[in-house]
Amino acid sequence: MKGNPNGLLFFDEITTCSPVIQVALLSIIQDCQFGEFEIPKTIYRVAAGNYNNITGTHNMSLALMNRFCHIFYDMNIEFFMDGFVSGWQNYERCKINNAQAQIDKVIKYRLAVVNFVKQHPDFMNAFPVDGSVSDPHEFAYPTPRSWEMVVTILSVLDGNEQVYTEELVKGCIGESAGNFFLKFLQDDKGLEMDIPGFIGKEDTFRLPYPDRHDHVSQIMAALVYYLEKDPGKYLELWIQVINVLHNEKNAYGKYASYDGLIMKYLFANMKLLLESRTILPKDVKQFSKRIPCYDLLGMIGT
Numbered sequence: 001m002k003g004n005p006n007g008l009l010f011f012d013e014i015t016t017c018s019p020v021i022q023v024a025l026l027s028i029i030q031d032c033q034f035g036e037f038e039i040p041k042t043i044y045r046v047a048a049g050n051y052n053n054i055t056g057t058h059n060m061s062l063a064l065m066n067r068f069c070h071i072f073y074d075m076n077i078e079f080f081m082d083g084f085v086s087g088w089q090n091y092e093r094c095k096i097n098n099a100q101a102q103i104d105k106v107i108k109y110r111l112a113v114v115n116f117v118k119q120h121p122d123f124m125n126a127f128p129v130d131g132s133v134s135d136p137h138e139f140a141y142p143t144p145r146s147w148e149m150v151v152t153i154l155s156v157l158d159g160n161e162q163v164y165t166e167e168l169v170k171g172c173i174g175e176s177a178g179n180f181f182l183k184f185l186q187d188d189k190g191l192e193m194d195i196p197g198f199i200g201k202e203d204t205f206r207l208p209y210p211d212r213h214d215h216v217s218q219i220m221a222a223l224v225y226y227l228e229k230d231p232g233k234y235l236e237l238w239i240q241v242i243n244v245l246h247n248e249k250n251a252y253g254k255y256a257s258y259d260g261l262i263m264k265y266l267f268a269n270m271k272l273l274l275e276s277r278t279i280l281p282k283d284v285k286q287f288s289k290r291i292p293c294y295d296l297l298g299m300i301g302t
Contacts, residue, residue, distance in 0.1 A: 008044050015049035015060055022061050029067045030145075051139065060139065062128060069149055069171040070140045095159040103229050105155035107222045108190055113147050114218070116184045123177045135175075142173040150181075191215075195222055199233060202240040210248050217261060220245070224265050231278040238269065239290055246291075 009028075017025065029047075032039040039045075047068065051060070073079075097105060117124045126142045140146060149172040157165055170178030198205050209215045223241055227234045245258040273279040279287050 005040060006042050008046050009039065011045070011047040013049050014047040014064075015051060015058055018058060019061060022058075022064050026063055026067065029064070062141075065139045066141065066143055066146055068140075069153070069168055071167065071171050094157055094164075097156055097159060102155045103226070104196065105158060106151060107195075107225050109151045109154045109158075110225075111190055111218055111222065112185060112188050113151060113181075115188060115190075116181055117147075119184075120180060123173075123180065126174075126177060138174045138176065140170070140172055140174040140178075142177045146172045191218055191222060193219060193222075195219075195226055195237070198237050198240075202236045205237065205240050205244060207244060207248060216245070216258060220261055220265060224269060227269060228272060231273055231276045235273065235278055242266070242291055 011025070014025075027033045028039065029045050032041050032043070032045075049060075123142045124147075125144065128138075128141060150169055153168045153172065154165060157168070166178070166182055169182060172178075173181065193208065207216060207219070220241065223234065223238060227238050242262055245262055248258055270279075270284075274281060274284070
């Protein structure tokens with residue numbers, strides 16, 4: 001395979017694989033790696049099989065389960081007739097969000113997952129207690145890996161019919177966690193701040209809830225995400241947000257209540273700006289004057 005070809009790597013009857021073979025599949029499914037051979041990430045990995053209630057199958061390992069979004073097909077008579085006559089043509093087309101919308105949606109759903117897990121910590125990493133799964137619809141279970149899949153799916157496909165996105169979310173984190181999370185999404189207001197909307201009017205940025213440290217942290221984390229995607233576009237807003245945070249007074253009327261949060265991101269993002277050549281090394285010292293807390297954090301340019 002040369003370049004980045006598009007295609008599918010299809011594993012049929014995956015549940016007939018012995019536990020030894022399933023272990024070998026883990027790095028292929030997750031990391032696109034098979035020994036020294038690297039599979040292009042543009043190749044999708046898809047599998048089909050029957051679960052362990054069918055004679056001749058093996059129990060799928062929990063590690064392998066957690067690397068898939070599980071979709072169940074019920075071959076009812078209507079599905080069979082339509083497919084058999086049409087040659088199994090799929091006439092439905094997904095509505096794919098454009099690239100910029102996907103960037104916006106990723107941060108929206110990342111924050112939604114964070115807020116959900118904060119309220120329901122048991123769903124952050126709900127590894128099956130007894131190490132086994134009896135209900136096929138719970139073969140998917142929440143882990144940081146499967147939450148990442150949920151965010152990816154929703155950021156790409158949230159314009160589709162709800163029934164499709166619901167099925168895919170549950171296919172990543174299971175029926176129980178999926179139902180809780182989907183209900184949470186209906187009521188979640190997220191960040192309630194249009195960060196890209198401040199481009200061109202950066203000086204209007206203010207903290208809507210300065211006493212909400214969790215909200216302020218989410219604003220900073222979201223901005224850092226946008227900055228990584230387009231350093232030049234978000235540079236001025238990043239500077240403005242840092243200055244606003246640094247000048248915000250705490251409950252005792254003193255400044256610098258958010259300097260710890262600034263420090264958390266400042267070093268890494270200055271490195272990003274230098275590597276992207278958004279800021280040139282020779283200009284760092286001059287640039288540092290635009291950030292009042294720069295000296296305070298020991299970031300004096302040389």
